[in-house]
Amino acid sequence: MATSIPPGAPSPREVSQSPASIEIAGDTSVADALKPDPSREADFKVDDNRFAFSPGQLNKLLNPKSLAAFHALGGLRGLEKGLRTDIRHGLNLDEIFLSGAVSFGKAIGSDNGVDTSIHSNNTNSNSPFSDRKRVYGVNILPQMSVHFWKSIRLAFSTWVRALFPTFALILIAQWLYQVKTNWLGLAIVTAAILIHTFTKALYVFREEITFRKMNQRMHERDIKVIRSGKSWWISIDDILVGDVVHLEPGDIVPADGIFIGGHGVKCDESSCTGESDPVRKYPAHLVSEAINNQADLRKMDPFIISGAKVLEGVATFWSLLLVSAQCWDRF
16 A cells, blocks of 8 residues: 655655755854764765765764754755655665666755766676665674673773783882782782683673674564555665655664654654653754754754654654664764
């Protein structure tokens, strides 16, 4: 059954001011909002990118939350065109390889250039959404091995840096002043340090295993998305950038994104950002209107954060940043 756009969500084809012409109080300048961080330049360079935006630019939108970056990307209209999706119908189920490319300027409406034809070199693959997965990745946490010895090394290094130089100074002082060394005392202190180090390493190791098991359980669930104008239940591992995702009370958000439409949405982001109070969410089109009118934006938050829990309301949002590409240092 076809799914219509939620109440309150606008057509993304609304006319807005040029992104660079507006400054947002309390945020970075719009002109600088999408500049790469020194250690993240590689995220902004994608070979044969059929989309207007790189993973690095989408990351600047959400880590941290940035209304300036949202405006610089052209708002809802820019995201729809740049990510080659549809606010009503979602991704096209027939998508495999994308013909042509969308320029950044065309996506945000600053030029009227025609898409250039690009032919993919990956002609041996018939996997759905091949170009989208190649550029933006998939919604699966990378598998990383957990080593007990690594936990020991991390725990031990703190004590080595702090106490071993002190021990060395004590031994040198005793040698210089010919004081009889209390080897038994030093041995007891050393043993205490080793015991504490191994205990701490074991605790960290067990916590890491528990955390990974919890994340795995969280990913063993389905979520409702709109593709080709119909609602589908899919595994959250199969969510892609550009998917239109449904949210209801009790849902755990499966990916970072932008609130498209709905009503009365409040989220608990305490596990993600440390914010203890419920955060009210505003549809992105209302935020764009407020930006264009230079209204007060202090409480306007259109960002949907992965790991947050929906407390109230129903919503649809665009998934823009998958767990495989997230910067976990935001915590």
